[in-house]
Amino acid sequence: MEYLIEYGMFLAKAATIVLAIMLIIGAIAAAGSRRRGGGKRGRIKVTELNRHVDELRDALRGSVLDKAQLKQLSKAEKAQRKKEAKQRKQQAKAAAANQESETEKRTFVLRFKGDMAAGKVASLREEITAILAIARTSDEVLLCLESPGGMVHAYGLASSQLSRVKSSNIPLTICVDKVAASGGYMMACLADKLVAAPFAIIGSVGVLVQMPNFYRALQRKEIDYEIVTAGEFKRTLTTCGEITQKARDKVQEDVDTIHDLFKNWVKDHRPAVDLGQIATGETWVGMQAKDLQLIDEISTSDECIVAACDEHKVYEVEYVIRKSAHEKLSKALYAALDRLLLKWFNTPVNSNLQ
Numbered sequence: 001m002e003y004l005i006e007y008g009m010f011l012a013k014a015a016t017i018v019l020a021i022m023l024i025i026g027a028i029a030a031a032g033s034r035r036r037g038g039g040k041r042g043r044i045k046v047t048e049l050n051r052h053v054d055e056l057r058d059a060l061r062g063s064v065l066d067k068a069q070l071k072q073l074s075k076a077e078k079a080q081r082k083k084e085a086k087q088r089k090q091q092a093k094a095a096a097a098n099q100e101s102e103t104e105k106r107t108f109v110l111r112f113k114g115d116m117a118a119g120k121v122a123s124l125r126e127e128i129t130a131i132l133a134i135a136r137t138s139d140e141v142l143l144c145l146e147s148p149g150g151m152v153h154a155y156g157l158a159s160s161q162l163s164r165v166k167s168s169n170i171p172l173t174i175c176v177d178k179v180a181a182s183g184g185y186m187m188a189c190l191a192d193k194l195v196a197a198p199f200a201i202i203g204s205v206g207v208l209v210q211m212p213n214f215y216r217a218l219q220r221k222e223i224d225y226e227i228v229t230a231g232e233f234k235r236t237l238t239t240c241g242e243i244t245q246k247a248r249d250k251v252q253e254d255v256d257t258i259h260d261l262f263k264n265w266v267k268d269h270r271p272a273v274d275l276g277q278i279a280t281g282e283t284w285v286g287m288q289a290k291d292l293q294l295i296d297e298i299s300t301s302d303e304c305i306v307a308a309c310d311e312h313k314v315y316e317v318e319y320v321i322r323k324s325a326h327e328k329l330s331k332a333l334y335a336a337l338d339r340l341l342l343k344w345f346n347t348p349v350n351s352n353l354q
């Protein structure tokens with residue numbers, strides 16, 4: 001027992017030292033960011049995926065091929081690159097002679113992992129703004145989408161951001177590897193080409209409203225809950241007040257209206273679907289979704305990206321939101337304490353009790 005007390009005191013001292021160091025680092029980082037003109041909310045990060053794919057390929061080749069094979073392969077690829085460069089040069093000369101603007105296609109890759117509030121829409125809107133500033137109609141936007149849906153207004157805004165791409169006449173491809181349901185499918189159906197993995201979850205064209213109600217429990221405890229409103233339907237469902245049938249009917253009416261809007265949205269962007277069959281709130285896996293024409297192809301985002309890399313330049317675009325020193329410090333402190341406690345609980349106690 002004495003050993004445990006001493007060990008606990010040691011951990012408390014260690015945690016105090018770690019906290020003090022982090023506070024100092026956080027203060028220095030905050031001061032540094034102010035000096036750098038920290039009015040910016042974030043920054044755009046661009047990664048050339050062609051290079052990433054080449055690095056993966058070269059790493060594997062270096063492990064499985066001998067020197068002679070590598071040399072021969074390198075020589076063949078060098079000759080191929082030289083030939084392609086010559087062809088591009090000739091095409092550029094021909095375009096200049098014809099006064100045409102022949103330019104190489106580019107694919108811009110975005111990633112959206114949605115939560116209930118579609119929190120990533122803050123980054124998505126910045127990413128799309130950056131792309132639209134330089135994209136041509138010959139380019140393509142490829143969105144890797146994963147979302148089980150969430151709040152209507154949040155996913156409505158996220159869908160509106162994708163509409164900006166379509167309004168600029170830039171082809172939009174959306175790839176779903178895991179799930180695009182409800183609000184996620186509201187976004188996905190905007191694609192000019194919608195691709196999903198064989199067992200990705202697709203659909204859920206429906207609307208849901210739910211909340212707990214504690215009115216009867218409060219009544220048993222003789223606790224009153226008062227709510228004052230102006231406007232008959234300012235409040236309908238509440239967690240603590242009595243819910244009337246008239247309020248239920250109003251909420252059902254609103255839900256039905258939103259469902260109709262959702263169905264019309266899907267029909268406008270995927271006119272081939274049978275609304276009577278797919279607008280039931282059900283979900284289907286990718287193979288079933290293709291038969292129902294909810295998607296266009298069965299494939300993964302990896303296949304789409306690698307195929308694009310074989311043909312032209314592919315860039316992943318990410319808007320990284322700048323975190324405050326407080327947020328960084330909190331995250332680092334939480335991680336450090338989590339590791340410390342985990343180590344403590346997993347440390348065996350070697351003591352002789354006689």
